[in-house]
Amino acid sequence: EAGVVQSxxxxxxxxxxxxxxxxxxxxxxxxxxxxLQNLGQGPELLIRYENEEAVDDSQxxxxxxSAERLKGVDSTLKIQPAELGDSAVYLxxxxxxxxxxxxxxxxxxxxxxxxx
Amino acid sequence: GEDVEQSxxxxxxxxxxxxxNCTYTDSSSTYLYWYKQEPGAGLQLLxxxxxxxxxxxxxxxxxxxxxxxxxxxxxxxxxxTGDSAIYFCAERWGNTPLVFGKGTRLSVxx
Numbered sequence: 001e002a003g004v005v006q007s008x009x010x011x012x013x014x015x016x017x018x019x020x021x022x023x024x025x026x027x028x029x030x031x032x033x034x035x036l037q038n039l040g041q042g043p044e045l046l047i048r049y050e051n052e053e054a055v056d057d058s059q060x061x062x063x064x065x066s067a068e069r070l071k072g073v074d075s076t077l078k079i080q081p082a083e084l085g086d087s088a089v090y091l092x093x094x095x096x097x098x099x100x101x102x103x104x105x106x107x108x109x110x111x112x113x114x115x116x
Numbered sequence: 117g118e119d120v121e122q123s124x125x126x127x128x129x130x131x132x133x134x135x136x137n138c139t140y141t142d143s144s145s146t147y148l149y150w151y152k153q154e155p156g157a158g159l160q161l162l163x164x165x166x167x168x169x170x171x172x173x174x175x176x177x178x179x180x181x182x183x184x185x186x187x188x189x190x191x192x193x194x195x196x197t198g199d200s201a202i203y204f205c206a207e208r209w210g211n212t213p214l215v216f217g218k219g220t221r222l223s224v225x226x
Contacts, residue, residue, distance in 0.1 A: 042216025
């Protein structure tokens, strides 16, 4: 069974450029998460989707970050324009949802972004 | 409060037991998780424990929960070089998102 797929794995861009990350969750998982992981830190939630609906985006910097999950499956996270401080690993995770008792989340390998 | 604390580093010899500790602040936490992250990889769920349990064992892994002290530990028996990684403690309560600690880097010396 395929896990959470993310692409690209690595991205290097210059500041002020746009960048997009793509995530394909595990088949059947209704809930999709985007996390930001800075060096030496644990992941921090950016946004959570239940199917197509963003149910928690309180930590998403909406001036430059946007996300979509149009058909309730794949998702894209975009930054425009990127800043030096955006350099980090962007992790995608999926789960069956919080209607299940444990809501176990499965993580993808992440996209490492470097902004020069 | 939402604060999960972990020691940053742990070094053990191959074959010894490793104990990774975590403290959390929210007494209403429902589930507590341990994740493993190897270099360049995402997080792999190792195990979790429900807040009404004191202990959970899964092969070489033993999780102990002390609710009074809000202390969680992960013991890895017979630690191997392949166990070298960063281990994250995380908590969740109700419908809130997972809150992670900063991770403990485990180094296993052959």
